[in-house]
Amino acid sequence: MADATVQSPSLQAQRLVRPVAGAEEWAQRLLILLLGTWLLVTVLVPLSVLFRKAAENAQGQFIGLANFAAYFRDPALVQSIYNTLTVALISTFITILLAFGFAYAITRSAIPFRSFFRSIALVPLLAPSLLPGLALVYLFGNQGILKSWLFGHSVYGPIGIVMGEVFFALPHAVMIIVTALSAADQRLYEAAESLRAKPSRIFWTVTLPGCRYGLVSATFVVFTLVFTDFGVPKVIGGQYNVLATDVYRQVIGQFNFQMGAVVGLLLLAPAILSFAVDRLVQRKQVALLSARAVPYQVTRRPRIDAACLILCVLVSIFVLSILGMAVFGSLIKFWPYNLSLTLSKYNLGALGTVGWGALWNSLIMASLVALVGTIIVFCGAYLVEKTKTWPWARSAVHFGAMIPLAVPGLVLGLAYIFFFNAPGNPLNVIYGTMAILVVNTVGHFYTVCHLTAVTALKQVDNEFEAVSASLKVPFYKTFWRVTVPVCLPAILDIAAYYFINAMTTVSAVIFLYSSDTKLLSIAAINTDDAGNTAIACAMGTIIVMVSATARVVQLIASRKLHARTQAWRNR
Amino acid sequence: MANGSGAQPYLRIRNVDKFFGGFQALKDVSLDVYPGEFVCFLGPSGCGKTTLLRAIAGLDFQDSGMIEQGGKDISALPPAKRDFGIVFQSYALFPNLTTAENIAYGLVNVGKDKAAIAARVAELVALVSLKGQERKYPAQLSGGQQQRVALARALAMSPGLLLLDEPLSALDARVRLHLRAELKQLQRRIGVTTIMVTHDQEEALAVADRIVVMNHGVIEQVGTPQEIYRAPATAFVADFVGHMNFLPGRIGEEGQVRVGAIALQADLAGTKAASGDQVMVCLRPEDVQVRGLQPRQSNVLQAEITELEFLGSFCRAELRLDVADNLELAADFSINAMRDLNLAIGMSISVALPPDRLRVFDAGTQAHG
Numbered sequence: 001m002a003d004a005t006v007q008s009p010s011l012q013a014q015r016l017v018r019p020v021a022g023a024e025e026w027a028q029r030l031l032i033l034l035l036g037t038w039l040l041v042t043v044l045v046p047l048s049v050l051f052r053k054a055a056e057n058a059q060g061q062f063i064g065l066a067n068f069a070a071y072f073r074d075p076a077l078v079q080s081i082y083n084t085l086t087v088a089l090i091s092t093f094i095t096i097l098l099a100f101g102f103a104y105a106i107t108r109s110a111i112p113f114r115s116f117f118r119s120i121a122l123v124p125l126l127a128p129s130l131l132p133g134l135a136l137v138y139l140f141g142n143q144g145i146l147k148s149w150l151f152g153h154s155v156y157g158p159i160g161i162v163m164g165e166v167f168f169a170l171p172h173a174v175m176i177i178v179t180a181l182s183a184a185d186q187r188l189y190e191a192a193e194s195l196r197a198k199p200s201r202i203f204w205t206v207t208l209p210g211c212r213y214g215l216v217s218a219t220f221v222v223f224t225l226v227f228t229d230f231g232v233p234k235v236i237g238g239q240y241n242v243l244a245t246d247v248y249r250q251v252i253g254q255f256n257f258q259m260g261a262v263v264g265l266l267l268l269a270p271a272i273l274s275f276a277v278d279r280l281v282q283r284k285q286v287a288l289l290s291a292r293a294v295p296y297q298v299t300r301r302p303r304i305d306a307a308c309l310i311l312c313v314l315v316s317i318f319v320l321s322i323l324g325m326a327v328f329g330s331l332i333k334f335w336p337y338n339l340s341l342t343l344s345k346y347n348l349g350a351l352g353t354v355g356w357g358a359l360w361n362s363l364i365m366a367s368l369v370a371l372v373g374t375i376i377v378f379c380g381a382y383l384v385e386k387t388k389t390w391p392w393a394r395s396a397v398h399f400g401a402m403i404p405l406a407v408p409g410l411v412l413g414l415a416y417i418f419f420f421n422a423p424g425n426p427l428n429v430i431y432g433t434m435a436i437l438v439v440n441t442v443g444h445f446y447t448v449c450h451l452t453a454v455t456a457l458k459q460v461d462n463e464f465e466a467v468s469a470s471l472k473v474p475f476y477k478t479f480w481r482v483t484v485p486v487c488l489p490a491i492l493d494i495a496a497y498y499f500i501n502a503m504t505t506v507s508a509v510i511f512l513y514s515s516d517t518k519l520l521s522i523a524a525i526n527t528d529d530a531g532n533t534a535i536a537c538a539m540g541t542i543i544v545m546v547s548a549t550a551r552v553v554q555l556i557a558s559r560k561l562h563a564r565t566q567a568w569r570n571r
Numbered sequence: 572m573a574n575g576s577g578a579q580p581y582l583r584i585r586n587v588d589k590f591f592g593g594f595q596a597l598k599d600v601s602l603d604v605y606p607g608e609f610v611c612f613l614g615p616s617g618c619g620k621t622t623l624l625r626a627i628a629g630l631d632f633q634d635s636g637m638i639e640q641g642g643k644d645i646s647a648l649p650p651a652k653r654d655f656g657i658v659f660q661s662y663a664l665f666p667n668l669t670t671a672e673n674i675a676y677g678l679v680n681v682g683k684d685k686a687a688i689a690a691r692v693a694e695l696v697a698l699v700s701l702k703g704q705e706r707k708y709p710a711q712l713s714g715g716q717q718q719r720v721a722l723a724r725a726l727a728m729s730p731g732l733l734l735l736d737e738p739l740s741a742l743d744a745r746v747r748l749h750l751r752a753e754l755k756q757l758q759r760r761i762g763v764t765t766i767m768v769t770h771d772q773e774e775a776l777a778v779a780d781r782i783v784v785m786n787h788g789v790i791e792q793v794g795t796p797q798e799i800y801r802a803p804a805t806a807f808v809a810d811f812v813g814h815m816n817f818l819p820g821r822i823g824e825e826g827q828v829r830v831g832a833i834a835l836q837a838d839l840a841g842t843k844a845a846s847g848d849q850v851m852v853c854l855r856p857e858d859v860q861v862r863g864l865q866p867r868q869s870n871v872l873q874a875e876i877t878e879l880e881f882l883g884s885f886c887r888a889e890l891r892l893d894v895a896d897n898l899e900l901a902a903d904f905s906i907n908a909m910r911d912l913n914l915a916i917g918m919s920i921s922v923a924l925p926p927d928r929l930r931v932f933d934a935g936t937q938a939h940g
Contacts, residue, residue, distance in 0.1 A: 017634060017635055017636070017646050018647055019632045020648060022651060025649060461663045464663055464665065466650065466657065466663070467659070467724075469629075469630075469649070469650035470628065470650060470653075470655055470657045470677075470730075471680065471724070471728060472677055472728065473676060473677055473680045474651075482665045482666075482668070
């Protein structure tokens with residue numbers, strides 16, 4: 001080297017490079033700030049208000065943990081914690097057992113109709129969680145057709161809740177475990193066999209360890225779902241109180257917002273725990289499958305295959321009979337006295353403006369959520385994943401986008417009351433409007449959509465931005481001309497996910513709707529409360545049909561895209 | 572042009588440092604690149620060659636130091652304000668755009684009229700021999716064709732500097748040989764100043780006007796391919812470029828190096844080692860002389876052939892030198908020599924180590940020996 005002489009520190013300091021941010025980079029920074037603000041206002045600030053509320057009395061004075069002390073002095077409320085834990089643990093155990101067997105069957109056995117069974121297991125995603133509750137009333141309720149199967153026990157209580165929750169949580173567990181089991185390396189199995197390991201030993205030493213992170217993840221997801229679910233215990237819980245129904249009663253029934261906040265924070269506890277565990281687990285999961293892995297080859301094992309087939313058939317019967325019972329219940333004239341069929345329950349007009357209006361509200365809300373949510377999520381994920389400016393801000397936004405996963409809908413809804421309904425808040429103009437339902441739902445389901453978008457973007461070449469900069473094309477043009485078209489299948493997936501969840505959600509929006517913005521899922525709960533189970537079933541069925549239609553439209557659109565604009569994917 | 576006698580450098584890099592956390596990827600790197608030159612950054616992975624390329628492009632900024640292009644300090648400019656075209660190892664072709672649309676991507680943006688764009692695209696398509704592929708999508712092209720599209724796209728805006736980041740390493744061996752020759756011709760024809768990053772020393776020797784050999788964030792040597800190969804400046808360069816024998820020795824008297832029991836004549840100009848110091852004596856396998864030995868020639872040794880590997884046009888022999896235990900020497904013998912001398916495993920032969928071919932480095936500086 002020409003001058004290897006040591007530079008004096010001051011000269012070195014002068015030569016430090018301070019990159020000049022161009023207009024494009026400032027635009028990116030502005031957008032990141034906007035996104036950060038959005039996440040703050042729609043998730044983090046409302047949650048912090050909820051925390052504060054739990055430490056205040058009705059007059060808004062700070063009273064520390066007095067509310068918690070009062071809570072734990074009330075034996076009825078403490079009983080709810082035990083109840084919630086009991087049903088959550090039992091439901092989780094059963095769900096994970098079934099889901100693992102089911103996932104194993106459709107990934108590792110040679111049974112026929114595997115993709116059909118897989119779709120069956122995902123059907124519950126299309127239904128609001130009150131639907132299994134309604135179906136169980138028809139199946140095992142006081143006038144249920146299978147009441148004798150319970151040997152005199154009542155379905156209204158833990159038995160009904162557990163059955164409903166297994167239905168509700170099954171698809172989530174199946175999806176996670178299928179993903180984990182699909183990531184299998186055939187070479188490991190060949191190595192184990194060549195070392196003459198017995199099948200049972202291979203199962204315990206290769207199969208289970210290979211999917212243990214998936215199992216842990218699924219366990220926590222299911223536990224959190226069940227622990228915080230509102231729809232099932234609301235409909236089938238009877239006198240068996242759980243935390244979710246307590247929140248609802250404290251807030252809606254008794255206007256005791258402070259106690260509602262306390263219970264809300266209790267609901268948050270397992271979610272935060274599982275959130276932390278999930279983050280930890282996902283970090284370890286990364287390098288499980290190398291690029292050289294050989295896909296698992298399914299081989300015929302008659303006895304295991306037979307057991308798998310039986311399990312799949314039984315689980316499918318369970319899922320379909322619950323869904324079918326709800327549909328059937330909506331078609332019966334007067335259960336159980338007049339079993340002739342009628343479509344009269346679907347005449348929502350008979351309920352006055354609430355009926356068709358609620359469907360209309362749901363459709364508008366779901367469409368807006370799909371539109372607004374998808375745009376925000378995808379642009380946000382792009383900013384986080386593909387821009388290079390302000391690394392600290394991008395990782396902060398990414399972390400913020402993870403938070404909603406840990407926040408149960410009821411808690412977020414309650415937090416929204418406290419935040420948006422505060423008199424001093426200029427944003428309270430949206431309180432009671434469609435806008436707050438949309439904002440809330442977009443925030444509530446943000447994380448899964450964000451992760452879907454990030455995953456899709458990670459598969460896009462990282463140098464597109466560098467290439468377009470070298471060609472003097474601004475980043476937003478490349479975003480629009482290349483990134484969006486390439487990610488279109490994932491974008492459609494996000495939109496469908498948002499739409500379906502907005503159709504089926506109950507928990508968050510139950511605190512936020514007004515008489516003008518009542519949604520169909522909420523109308524179903526109210527109708528059932530009023531004793532009209534059949535009409536509630538009809539409403540649930542309509543929701544399932546709309547959700548299914550959305551999914552089918554998305555699948556057809558994806559396939560069409562594949563054939564047309566994505567011609568470049570085919571060689 | 573290669574050594575820039577008289578010409579002003581087009582690219583001046585001065586005292587560039589780059590840290591990734593506690594790891595220093597570039598250490599006080601300075602370099603001049605002259606107009607129209609084809610320069611290769613060569614080194615093992617992690618040597619800093621790609622980091623330096625990305626600093627030149629503005630994709631990752633150096634922490635300190637200056638980069639000047641065409642007389643203008645570009646150290647702090649974002650990539651969009653710099654003047655370069657780039658081809659990545661992955662090509663980064665836009666998968667939803669056709670060949671023609673990919674090539675026209677930058678042209679469309681500067682608002683040229685359609686006819687001008689079409690003419691320029693046709694010109695570039697012809698330049699990289701892609702006639703007939705204009706309407707295909709990248710996934711429908713072979714790896715070599717994709718590479719040409721990426722090259723045409725990088726050249727479309729007539730950049731002052733062409734940056735190539737391992738552009739050939741994703742291709743299979745035959746296509747790679749073919750394309751690197753084409754790349755060299757194309758570069759010579761249009762005369763664009765070009766920097767290519769590669770870890771393949773053969774590729775660098777074949778295409779570069781000058782090679783910059785890097786290791787651990789510093790430049791080990793800058794020189795023409797012949798200089799790098801014939802006169803490696805450091806033991807690292809000697810080891811990294813081509814095959815090299817390393818014999819441990821000690822400096823003796825009067826331009827002699829003692830290897831085991833014998834004294835070798837060698838040119839000691841390149842080393843600062845004093846009498847008695849430990850050194851490495853280096854010799855390329857093809858420089859081991861087996862035919863036409865003169866009676867009074869220096870550095871003639873007895874050796875036994877312990878291994879012969881047939882490599883097509885020549886044989887690589889492993890020789891065990893008699894003068895010292897455990898001293899092995901690789902030697903390349905032409906097929907002619909093999910035949911004429913009836914060389915076979917187990918034979919004892921005389922070989923000469925020509926003094927002007929021996930290079931001596933300080934011991935302990937070898938890279939990955």
